[in-house]
Amino acid sequence: MPTPTVRLLSPSDDAHLLPYLAYIQAACIYHDKMVATFLPPLDSDKLLEYWREMIQEVGAGTRLIIIQLDELEPGPAAKGGELKGVVTLRMPQTETCTHQGHLEKLMVCPSYRRRGAAKTMIRFLEMEAVKRGRRLIMLSTEVGSPAEKMYPKLGYVEYGTVPGCSIGPSRDTVDDVFFYKQLS
Numbered sequence: 001m002p003t004p005t006v007r008l009l010s011p012s013d014d015a016h017l018l019p020y021l022a023y024i025q026a027a028c029i030y031h032d033k034m035v036a037t038f039l040p041p042l043d044s045d046k047l048l049e050y051w052r053e054m055i056q057e058v059g060a061g062t063r064l065i066i067i068q069l070d071e072l073e074p075g076p077a078a079k080g081g082e083l084k085g086v087v088t089l090r091m092p093q094t095e096t097c098t099h100q101g102h103l104e105k106l107m108v109c110p111s112y113r114r115r116g117a118a119k120t121m122i123r124f125l126e127m128e129a130v131k132r133g134r135r136l137i138m139l140s141t142e143v144g145s146p147a148e149k150m151y152p153k154l155g156y157v158e159y160g161t162v163p164g165c166s167i168g169p170s171r172d173t174v175d176d177v178f179f180y181k182q183l184s
C-alpha cells in the first residue's frame with residue numbers, strides 16, 4: 001500500500017521532480033481551468049523554467065515548496081509518479097513584510113482529490129511558516145472555486161473580492177477572493 005507523506009521539497013534531492021510539478025500545474029490549468037500564471041496552449045519549456053526558478057527561490061530562502069507524495073517505498077528519494085500535490089509559501093524579504101507568508105500554487109492531482117491532501121499540506125505549511133516567524137498568511141483564489149469553500153473551513157478569513165482580477169484559461173476575466181489567517 002502506498003504511504004502518503006508531506007514534506008518540504010529539497011533543491012538538492014528533489015530537482016528531478018521538476019517536470020512532475022509542471023505536469024500538476026498543467027493538469028490544474030486544463031482540468032480545473034485554474035488561474036495559474038500561464039494560459040493555454042501551454043508551453044512546456046515555460047512551465048519547466050517557472051519551476052526551476054521556484055526551486056532556486058527555495059535555495060535562496062525566499063520560498064518553501066511543500067509536496068504531497070504517495071510513496072511506494074518511503075524514503076528520501078521520491079519517484080516522480082509519487083508526487084500528488086504541491087503548495088508554496090512565498091516569503092517577502094522587504095523589511096516591512098518579514099512577518100508575512102503568501103500561500104501560492106496549491107494544486108492536487110485531479111486523481112488524488114478529496115483525500116485530505118490540500119488540508120494536510122496547508123497544516124504543514126502553517127507549521128513551517130511559524131518556525132520562520134511568518135505568522136500572517138495571505139492568499140487569493142477564484143470566486144466559485146472549490147478552494148473558496150475550503151479556506152474558511154481551515155480558519156482563513158475572507159476580506160474582499162476583486163472583480164475581473166485575473167485572466168482565466170478561457171481568456172475571460174475572473175473574480176478573485178482574498179483571505180488571510182493569523183497564526184498563533
Ligand SMILES: CC(C)(COP(=O)(O)OP(=O)(O)OC[C@H]1O[C@@H](n2cnc3c(N)ncnc32)[C@H](O)[C@@H]1OP(=O)(O)O)[C@@H](O)C(=O)NCCC(=O)NCCS
Binds near residue numbers: 034115
Ligand atoms: C482545491 C484543491 C487544492 C483541493 O484539494 P484536495 O486535496 O481535494 O482537498 P482536501 O481533500 O484536502 O479537502 C479539504 C476540504 O476542502 C473542501 N473541498 C475540497 N474540494 C472540494 C470540492 N470540489 N467541493 C467542495 N468542497 C471541497 C472540503 O471542505 C474538504 O474537506 P472534506 O473533504 O473534509 O469535506 C484541489 O481541488 C485542486 O487542486 N484544485 C485545482 C487547483 C486549485 O483550484 N487550487 C487552489 C488555488 S488557491
